[in-house]
Amino acid sequence: MWDAIVVGGGLAGWTAGIRAAQRGKKVLIVTEGVGTLYYFSGIFDYGDVAGLRHFPKHPYSLFDAETIDRGKQFIKELCPEYIENNKSRHALTVLGTVRQGDLMPRSMVLPDRQEQGIFVLLVPEGLKDFFPEIVVSNMAREFPGWQVKVKRVHAEILGEWERIGKSASGIDYAAIWRSKEGQNLLAQEIETIKREQQGAGSKSERIAVVLPSLVSEYFDASRTKIYGKDYSLPVIEMSSFIPSPHGRYFAEYLKHQFTDLGGELMIGARAAALTGEPVSDKQPKSCQEIIVHSMGKVLHLKAKKFILATGGLLGGGIKVGIERKSIHEDVFDLPLFVPQEWSASRFFAPQPFAQIGVETDNCLRPLDTNQGQVIWDNVHVVGRMLAHWDPWTQRCGGGVSVTSGCAAAEII
Amino acid sequence: MDVRNELTARLDACQKCNVCTAQCPVAKVNPHFPGPKGLGPDMERFRRGQFIPGETTLDDCSNCKTCEVTCPSGVKITEMILDARRAARKGPHKTMPGVKLRLRGYVLGRAEYLGKLGVLWPGMANQALKLNLVRWALEKGLGISQKGPLPAYGKPLEVIEDKAGRAGVTSGKQVVYFPGCYTRYNEGETGRIMIKVLEHIGYKTIVPNFHCCGLPLEANGQFDKARKNGLYNLELMRPYLEAGVPVIASCTSCGLTLKEDYPKLSASAAQMIGAQTYDLFEFLWLLYEKGELPLDFQQVNASFGYHLPCHLKAQGIGTPALRILRLIPGVKIRNLDAGCCGVSGSYGFKAEKYDKAMKIGSPLFEAVNVGVEQGDFQEMLTECGVCKVQIQHGTSIPTEHPLRILAKAYNIIHE
Numbered sequence: 055m056w057d058a059i060v061v062g063g064g065l066a067g068w069t070a071g072i073r074a075a076q077r078g079k080k081v082l083i084v085t086e087g088v089g090t091l092y093y094f095s096g097i098f099d100y101g102d103v104a105g106l107r108h109f110p111k112h113p114y115s116l117f118d119a120e121t122i123d124r125g126k127q128f129i130k131e132l133c134p135e136y137i138e139n140n141k142s143r144h145a146l147t148v149l150g151t152v153r154q155g156d157l158m159p160r161s162m163v164l165p166d167r168q169e170q171g172i173f174v175l176l177v178p179e180g181l182k183d184f185f186p187e188i189v190v191s192n193m194a195r196e197f198p199g200w201q202v203k204v205k206r207v208h209a210e211i212l213g214e215w216e217r218i219g220k221s222a223s224g225i226d227y228a229a230i231w232r233s234k235e236g237q238n239l240l241a242q243e244i245e246t247i248k249r250e251q252q253g254a255g256s257k258s259e260r261i262a263v264v265l266p267s268l269v270s271e272y273f274d275a276s277r278t279k280i281y282g283k284d285y286s287l288p289v290i291e292m293s294s295f296i297p298s299p300h301g302r303y304f305a306e307y308l309k310h311q312f313t314d315l316g317g318e319l320m321i322g323a324r325a326a327a328l329t330g331e332p333v334s335d336k337q338p339k340s341c342q343e344i345i346v347h348s349m350g351k352v353l354h355l356k357a358k359k360f361i362l363a364t365g366g367l368l369g370g371g372i373k374v375g376i377e378r379k380s381i382h383e384d385v386f387d388l389p390l391f392v393p394q395e396w397s398a399s400r401f402f403a404p405q406p407f408a409q410i411g412v413e414t415d416n417c418l419r420p421l422d423t424n425q426g427q428v429i430w431d432n433v434h435v436v437g438r439m440l441a442h443w444d445p446w447t448q449r450c451g452g453g454v455s456v457t458s459g460c461a462a463a464e465i466i
Numbered sequence: 467m468d469v470r471n472e473l474t475a476r477l478d479a480c481q482k483c484n485v486c487t488a489q490c491p492v493a494k495v496n497p498h499f500p501g502p503k504g505l506g507p508d509m510e511r512f513r514r515g516q517f518i519p520g521e522t523t524l525d526d527c528s529n530c531k532t533c534e535v536t537c538p539s540g541v542k543i544t545e546m547i548l549d550a551r552r553a554a555r556k557g558p559h560k561t562m563p564g565v566k567l568r569l570r571g572y573v574l575g576r577a578e579y580l581g582k583l584g585v586l587w588p589g590m591a592n593q594a595l596k597l598n599l600v601r602w603a604l605e606k607g608l609g610i611s612q613k614g615p616l617p618a619y620g621k622p623l624e625v626i627e628d629k630a631g632r633a634g635v636t637s638g639k640q641v642v643y644f645p646g647c648y649t650r651y652n653e654g655e656t657g658r659i660m661i662k663v664l665e666h667i668g669y670k671t672i673v674p675n676f677h678c679c680g681l682p683l684e685a686n687g688q689f690d691k692a693r694k695n696g697l698y699n700l701e702l703m704r705p706y707l708e709a710g711v712p713v714i715a716s717c718t719s720c721g722l723t724l725k726e727d728y729p730k731l732s733a734s735a736a737q738m739i740g741a742q743t744y745d746l747f748e749f750l751w752l753l754y755e756k757g758e759l760p761l762d763f764q765q766v767n768a769s770f771g772y773h774l775p776c777h778l779k780a781q782g783i784g785t786p787a788l789r790i791l792r793l794i795p796g797v798k799i800r801n802l803d804a805g806c807c808g809v810s811g812s813y814g815f816k817a818e819k820y821d822k823a824m825k826i827g828s829p830l831f832e833a834v835n836v837g838v839e840q841g842d843f844q845e846m847l848t849e850c851g852v853c854k855v856q857i858q859h860g861t862s863i864p865t866e867h868p869l870r871i872l873a874k875a876y877n878i879i880h881e
């Protein structure tokens with residue numbers, strides 16, 4: 055019997071699992087895949103927390119300010135490289151535009167736009183979906199006081215790729231920058247840049263090197279050698295794009311944190327149903343076990359608490375029938391909040407479709423959409439699966455997932 | 467939904483996010499390999515238009531299934547790749563591997579055949595495999611890498627017939643053991659220990675005279691022979707399956723084949739095999755949950771690193787060996803979770819792939835070395851015999867089947 059079974063290994067599920075394991079609970083995470091973490095930019099979007107907390111039914115409205123802070127604290131303890139915005143901070147996208155960074159790695163933080171200086175954009179040869187010309191023109195527009203220069207960098211290890219004209223992904227490059235050879239190469243390149251700039255007489259100016267696909271966070275010293283180098287110039291990481299190197303290394307890191315705490319992970323397994331009984335004649339019922347499809351057979355897994363973190367429409371937790379005639383939550387068959395217009399032609403307009411999800415009480419327990427009563431006493435819903443929020447327009451995806459994941463773990 | 471429709475649904479589920487390719491160990495080291503997205507969902511569309519481009523690259527997929535467990539959309543990628551390989555063998559655009567490659571496919575695919583040869587004269591075979599000259603000849607003659615580790619041969623595991631006459635009629639509890647070629651011919655000792663452990667927990671073990679499960683044949687392109695082996699083995703198991711006797715596998719790749727491929731064969735036993743096959747520790751955990759696993763453990767004061775073989779990960783049952791071993795007082799164990807060892811069945815034994823296989827395995831080797839250097843553990847554990855050989859080859863750290871730790875705790879073995 056597990057203290058808790060978490061269904062879904064995305065940001066919300068990992069957060070819940072790790073926090074609960076930190077609290078000494080016996081936790082099992084059952085997940086089909088790795089979730090949307092591979093889309094993660096490296097920055098936790100929190101959005102306008104104070105404003106959204108007063109938005110009717112928004113997930114933030116379920117929590118007090120301390121709970122939301124506790125989530126941030128959790129991330130900062132897990133990844134000490136993360137810092138928070140007491141003043142407004144910004145990071146570069148891979149397009150060279152500027153995006154807000156709420157909880158972000160220190161090495162992504164951009165200098166002040168009012169200052170003056172020189173950016174040297176290091177362009178890795180053959181990096182897929184990276185367009186230096188666009189980046190340069192965007193950066194020049196965003197930072198009028200800064201000069202933007204380009205320097206290409208060639209990693210011999212990818213020579214074979216280059217020769218056959220194949221591009222390398224950001225994940226391939228991140229692996230190189232994290233290796234000893236990659237670190238040495240970067241250190242050399244940066245030293246060269248410094249000498250060139252000094253030669254050109256720009257001694258007094260600020261110089262910063264900008265590099266895409268650099269991930270200097272989430273190192274796990276118990277499994278990897280860390281070749282930290284002090285570069286002779288400051289280096290700024292760009293945030294990630296799909297398939298995201300930040301997401302990849304973060305997902306790996308979360309997995310190791312969880313299993314090192316004694317957590318058990320079942321990957322490649324799909325939860326399909328639950329069985330449970332009413333505690334008494336009336337609601338709420340209590341869930342005893344979930345039914346999980348492993349290869350070749352069906353498993354019945356028992357726990358005291360269940361956390362549903364299956365990621366809504368994109369994560370696979372909500373299934374839409376043919377021609378959108380039906381829509382349902384796939385594991386517990388929970389009632390969904392579905393806006394009236396959801397199947398209208400404006401389906402992909404941001405608002406209605408994003409709001410689909412499960413309504414809960416303050417303890418994240420699923421509610422009956424009509425009567426507003428708690429349905430399952432020991433089931434808690436977290437992350438994208440929650441109703442009444444929109445990660446795109448409200449820009450609070452990471453914030454809601456971390457906050458709800460942490461909060462659910464505290465009540466296990 | 468019939469199988470084809472199911473596949474269509476999965477195909478359409480592909481969101482082109484490239485996450486699978488980003489995680490594929492072969493794509494990481496081999497630029498010529500199009501990666502799972504390229505080979506699976508993308509090419510599947512061409513195939514359906516009956517257009518098959520030169521698909522020799524299909525053979526580079528090591529069938530480690532990393533792509534499949536990573537895909538956020540549940541696309542059955544390796545199924546598409548395997549289907550395509552079958553089609554490529556048959557189709558008009560048949561890829562024609564040279565004689566040497568075909569012969570190599572034949573030898574590596576027949577772990578069983580090699581095994582039988584090896585155990586006739588284990589000492590001699592081991593000596594011969596260690597001889598550089600012989601390895602050189604294997605590489606030149608068959609394209610089997612001379613640098614790669616080849617498993618050694620020992621005293622084979624004996625067949626244990628069911629003496630009770632009809633299956634399932636014995637009074638006591640029994641299990642059928644599917645040892646697989648590796649345990650049978652290379653590591654009979656592991657099989658014998660397992661039988662003793664099962665006896666200790668109250669089960670009698672039957673070991674019918676199985677053939678190779680078929681996975682190595684499949685991986686080396688011999689689909690027809692693989693299917694025949696499957697049918698033969700299923701027929702041996704049928705009476706036991708009908709009597710509700712569990713089938714236990716100690717090799718993770720055999721276990722996966724029994725659970726994933728056998729249910730697709732056309733035989734009555736195919737309906738039962740998936741649900742009745744258990745990885746050894748999966749079975750023990752089930753007993754533990756029912757309160758039927760004896761917990762008379764002796765203290766074992768040791769720390770271990772653990773490598774989860776890809777083909778166990780793909781079974782979707784987690785890490786039951788860790789759950790069981792953590793019940794033993796004194797045992798500390800860490801799941802390194804640092805990716806595939808690189809061998810993927812017989813992939814890494816092929817000469818042109820040796821260096822790539824070592825590169826695939828390097829994060830795992832690094833994790834092992836870092837752990838040992840920091841004094842976190844002194845030994846490695848893993849269920850897959852091939853991973854074991856590869857980890858020892860890549861790190862020189864002693865590596866064992868987790869079963870041995872359990873056997874020590876039960877006081878069945880002492881060293």
Ligand SMILES: Cc1cc2nc3c(=O)[nH]c(=O)nc-3n(C[C@H](O)[C@H](O)[C@H](O)COP(=O)(O)OP(=O)(O)OC[C@H]3O[C@@H](n4cnc5c(N)ncnc54)[C@H](O)[C@@H]3O)c2cc1C
Pocket residue numbers: 061062063064065066067084085086087088089090091093094095096097098099100323324325326363364365366368369370371384385436437438439445450451452453455538
């Ligand atoms: C393209 C994109 C980019 C984003 N970028 C950012 C960003 O830069 N910063 C930020 O803060 N937020 C970002 N977000 C938003 C944020 O990542 C999401 O809010 C968050 O990832 C949702 O996490 P989740 O854990 O709820 O769901 P998911 O990440 O979707 O995870 C769901 C998990 O459940 C599993 N699953 C589903 N059904 C089952 C089942 N039946 N059985 C077993 N397992 C199942 C899936 O395999 C998956 O692992 C982004 C989102 C998207 C889509």
Ligand code: SF4
Pocket residue numbers: 479480481482483484485486487502503507536537538539540541543
């Ligand atoms: S198969 Fe899955 S992981 Fe690969 S591109 Fe398609 S959706 Fe992405």
Ligand code: SF4
Pocket residue numbers: 489490491492493501502505526527528529530531532533534543544
């Ligand atoms: S099975 Fe393994 S080698 Fe084959 S495509 Fe998938 S990840 Fe790559």
Ligand code: SF4
Pocket residue numbers: 530718719774775776777778805806807808809810811850852853
């Ligand atoms: S040899 Fe082991 S790690 Fe490597 S593919 Fe096989 S099962 Fe996976």
